[in-house]
Amino acid sequence: TQLLEQSPQFLSIQEGENLTVYCNSSSVFSSLQWYRQEPGEGPVLLVTVVTGGEVKKLKRLTFQFGDARKDSSLHITAAQPGDTGLYLCAGGGYGQNFVFGPGTRLSVLP
C-alpha cells in the first residue's frame, strides 16, 4: 500500500510570513497533486506535477516535485488569511487510484 505523509500536521502563522509544507512517501508516484480544502467543502485541485524536479508556480504558491518522484513541497510566500485551509497532497497516475495524505492544516492570522 502506498502511503503519503505530510508535515507539519498543523501550522499557525502571521499574515505576511512565508511557509513550506511537505509531502513524503517511500513510494514512487507518476504524478502528484495538491489540493486545498476549506471547512464544509470538498478539496479543490491546485496543481498537478508529473516530472521529477518539476517546479510550478501559482501566484504566491510554489510547488516542487522531488527528483525521485517520492516527495513534494508547497511553499507559500507572504501568506494571507485567505490561504487558511487544509492542504492535501495526493499521489497516483493514469489507471491508478490516487492516494491522499492526511493533510496540513494551515491557519494564517491577520
Next chain:
Amino acid sequence: NAGVTQTPKFQVLKTGQSMTLQCAQDMNHEYMSWYRQDPGMGLRLIHYSVGAGITDQGEVPNGYNVSRSTTEDFPLRLLSAAPSQTSVYFCASSYSRGRTFHIYTFGSGTRLTVV
C-alpha cells in the same frame, strides 16, 4: 455549472439503519469515486467506477455498496450503519489528462453521524 452534487449535506442514523448517499455529476466524466475523510487519516477510497455498469472496491469497502447505472449517478449505500461509519463522505468525478493523470472534482460532502 453544478459539477458534483451530493445529498444530503448532513445525516444522523441509528445503528443498524440503512441509507443511500446520492451523488450526481453533470460533466460527463467516466470515472467516479467515493471517499471518506476522518481526522488525521486523509481521504480513503471506498468504491470507484470507471464507467456505467462497472464498479470496484477501494481501500475501505466493507459495509458499503455502490452501483453505476448511468454516467451521471453514483449512489453509495450503507447496508447496516455502525458508529465506525461516522465520517464525512465525499464523491468525486474525474477525467484523464493525456492518459497521464486524473483531474478530480469533489462534491461538498455529506457529514454522517451514526449513534
